Amino acid sequence: MKYLTPHVKDRLRQYYYLTRLDRPIGIYLLLWPMLWALLIASHGKPNLLVLFVFVSGVVLMRSAGCVINDFADRKIDPHVERTKHRPIASGKVSSKEALWLFVGLSLTAFILVLLTNILTVLLSFAGLLLAAIYPFMKRYTHLPQVVLGMAFAWSVPMAFAAQTGYVPRIAWLVYAVTVVWTVIYDTMYAMADRDEDLKIGVKSTAILFGDADRMILFVLQILMFFGLYLLGSKTAMAWPYYVSLLVAMGFAAYQQYLIREREPRKCFAAFLNNSWLGASIFIGVLLSAYYDKISHLFN
Secondary structure, eight states, rough: TTTTHHHOOOHHHHHHHTTTTTTHHHHHHHHHHHHHHHHHHHHOOOHHHHHHHHHHHHHHHHHHHHHHHHHHTTGGGGGGGTTTTSTTTTTTTOOOHHHHHHHHHHHHHHHHHHHOOOOHHHHHHHHHHHHHHHHHHHTTOOOHHHHHHHHHHHHHHHHHHHHHOOOOOOHHHHHHHHHHHHHHHHHHHHHHTTHHEEEOOOOOOHHHGGHHHHHHHHHHHHHHHHHHHHHHHHEEEHHHHHHHHHHHHHHHHHHHHHHTTHHHHHHHHHHHHHHHHHHHHHHHHHHHHTHHHHHHHOO
């Protein structure tokens, strides 16, 4: 860094904040379901190249998603206390710069996908489309969280395609579970911003659900865990997986406790807590995949 000019250092610093690399929660939330899928598709032995491509792709596409989101919200963010200091909203990064950065990140991710197979490459186009249109949905529908879920979960069928060469039916169960989970945690996020969103006319599931938000989230949590139970049953998961579901249920219950009074700060804390929920399921899938080997060590 000492060999870079002050201008280049400043640009890199602003791009760092624009891509939210200082706040990696979005990377974690994208990463966990992709890893669930890759472990299931590979029976616990993912191809190392595929693993590298998808972990790198998660970081790149999450960063690209943040850039295009802030570009879409460039006229809204300056009026919101929490977002008015973001690089585009504060004028530190131009709209043109942001678009070029989005294109650069997306192209880099696409080049990585080219290292896989043709089916994965074809699926990547749908993933890019979903990532690009999501930020604009909050102007036209109260269900932008559903579109976000569809975009976030798209790494699931892609992971199966890259690892196995096709997308089995079980992949779509993981996909559906991930979409529901995304709607849950992003609604919690939207609950933290609901008052400001109402003032500026931005739509969300938090606004759509209104006073029924906690109950609807509870129903969605039940649906998600039912899907995860079916996933375990249909893939013959070992008992550590079901223990991980109990742990994840504990996190879900804690999130309900946090949002009980709809206090913005605690709603945001509930959103952040979902990374632990996703991690617990990942650990369960991982331990299940290696259960036979682990059990032999104690016999």
